[in-house]
Amino acid sequence: MAEIRFDLEDIMGRESMFRRYFMNTIEGFKNAALVGTARADGHTNLAVFNSIVHVGASPPLIGFIHRPVTVPKQTFTNIQATGSYTINLISKDMTEQAHQTSARYAPDVSEFTATGLTPVYGEKIGAPYVAESPVRFGLHLEEILPIRANGTFLVIGKVAELYLPEELIEEDGFVELSEAGLVACAGLDAYYEPVPLARYEYAKPDLPVRKKA
Numbered sequence: 073m074a075e076i077r078f079d080l081e082d083i084m085g086r087e088s089m090f091r092r093y094f095m096n097t098i099e100g101f102k103n104a105a106l107v108g109t110a111r112a113d114g115h116t117n118l119a120v121f122n123s124i125v126h127v128g129a130s131p132p133l134i135g136f137i138h139r140p141v142t143v144p145k146q147t148f149t150n151i152q153a154t155g156s157y158t159i160n161l162i163s164k165d166m167t168e169q170a171h172q173t174s175a176r177y178a179p180d181v182s183e184f185t186a187t188g189l190t191p192v193y194g195e196k197i198g199a200p201y202v203a204e205s206p207v208r209f210g211l212h213l214e215e216i217l218p219i220r221a222n223g224t225f226l227v228i229g230k231v232a233e234l235y236l237p238e239e240l241i242e243e244d245g246f247v248e249l250s251e252a253g254l255v256a257c258a259g260l261d262a263y264y265e266p267v268p269l270a271r272y273e274y275a276k277p278d279l280p281v282r283k284k285a
């Protein structure tokens with residue numbers, strides 16, 4: 073395959089839809105998750121996000137990037153109003169419903185009802201989880217950091233509780249997510265099945281790379 077080079081001017085010179093697909097895809101495979109929220113009156117909302125990022129383990133913090141809020145956005149508004157939300161990883165058999173949650177439904181239409189996904193409630197979080205999701209986090213809002221560069225926001229939450237199949241947890245704490253049938257995402261419309269390659273021992277300068285048994 074012939075390599076092609078793009079510089080900033082090339083990227084910015086492209087038509088906006090091309091740039092959107094290109095820059096959303098080229099950064100690599102990402103996690104795909106559904107963020108579940110509820111209004112103060114209990115009305116539920118669900119939307120797909122692929123910018124979920126590990127912020128820290130102690131305390132356990134997870135972040136995601138929210139686009140600039142130029143029109144009212146339910147996820148963002150509900151998180152600000154209630155301080156709680158859920159992150160639900162997407163499995164193969166719920167990919168179509170998960171993708172459909174990105175449609176611009178009217179505020180009074182719950183994406184749970186619209187897509188047929190099932191809301192369930194945990195013990196510590198008022199926001200709904202997605203019953204079909206095998207790995208689910210309940211979070212309390214920690215902070216919302218505005219990103220000056222482009223008007224987006226980094227939304228950071230502290231994990232209050234989480235649910236996953238027990239048999240996926242290995243002795244050292246590693247979770248074999250590929251056995252949960254989860255999908256990875258590229259861009260804003262492509263979903264993939266991750267295949268495990270290898271786990272490696274902790275890298276040290278004086279030792280060659282070692283595969284875990």
Ligand SMILES: Cc1cc2nc3c(=O)[nH]c(=O)nc-3n(C[C@H](O)[C@H](O)[C@H](O)COP(=O)(O)O)c2cc1C
Nearest residue numbers: 119120121122123137138139145146147174175260
């Ligand atoms: C695959 C995929 C990934 C998405 N990731 C994000 C994201 O990381 N951040 C974001 O702000 N919007 C993202 N969106 C768009 C939201 O899903 C969309 O704006 C949705 O309507 C928000 O719903 P709400 O208004 O109910 O909060 C993504 C859409 C798709 C299809």
